[in-house]
Amino acid sequence: MTNDLPPRRTVSVRTRLLSVTGLAVVASLLIWHSQLSDFLGFDSADTEPVVAGSGAPGSTKPPVAKRTATPPTAKPTKPPSTRPPSSKPPKPKKTPTKAPSTSYDESSTEGLSKTLRTRLLKAIAAAKTDGVTISITSGRRSAAKQQKLLDEAIQKYGSYQAATRWVLPPEYSAHVKGKAVDIGPQLAMQWLNRNGYRYGICRRYDNEPWHFEALTTPGKKCPPREPHAVAKAD
Ligand SMILES: [Zn+2]
Known part of the structure; x- marks a missing residue:
């Protein structure tokens, strides 16, 4: 031991x-x-x-x-994690541009031809002095809106031909061109039918007492009325 x-x-x-x-x-x-x-x-x-x-x-x-000691395996290259902070520059914002043909306020003088708008504003002012208010019910229309109205009219009147007495196809419609205006109420229609020629504005169709266009020289007589619209080019 x-x-x-x-x-x-x-x-x-x-x-x-x-x-x-x-x-x-x-x-x-x-x-x-x-x-x-x-x-x-x-x-x-x-x-x-x-x-x-x-x-x-x-x-x-x-x-x-x-x-x-020290791990010799360490590679000299630095970790390539150095990423540019903002790799992509911010895209320029694209604001959706309104389609010019559909951006008009249909119940205003917006989009009307310069001639019709100028004359109509004078007529509206004159009517006002007579105590009559002219309201725009439909001025410039988009082609899409006009087509929609035509489709509805075809349903209502039963045929394309009957419908186009009231609503023209977009390619023929003066509303789509900004050259026609529908107004109201009844009193305003009567006033403009009587006095519109002073401003070069005339009622065009027998069947549409609300529909006016710039059809004459201010102060001159309006051309004879047409019975109704016809689907053809002017
Ligand atoms: Zn009209």
Whole structure:
């Protein structure tokens, strides 16, 4: 029993000593390596770009030290995560432009031809002095609106031919061209039918007492009325 103890102690002490010494050696190697790196100008923290190539002075180090010291696998290239902060410039905003043919307020002088609008405004002012208010029920229309009205008229009157006595197709309609205006109420129709020629505005159709166009020179007699609209070009 007594013989067994000392050798065990020495062994364990020796092992401890050895390991301590080894650790010290490794530590000193580490320190030396980092100092050398600093001296050579390597930033051993992140970028270790040229260890492999120009590491000639430190190449004699045992592989153990290398493994524990700094990972030599670190590639010099920085992570390509540096993305331009705004890769795409903001697109110029495209505001949806209104279709010019559909943007008119149909119940105003908007979109009417300059001639008709000018004459109509004079007539409206004159009627007002007579105590009559002229209201625009339908002025400039889009082709789509005109087509819709025609489709409805065909349903109502039973045929295209009958419908076009009241509603012309878009390609023939003076409303789509801004050259016709429907007005109300009854009193205004009567006033404009009587006085419209002074301003060059005339009722055109027998069957539409509300429909007026600029058909004559201001002050001149209006042309004879037509019984109804006809689907043909003017
Ligand atoms: Zn009309």
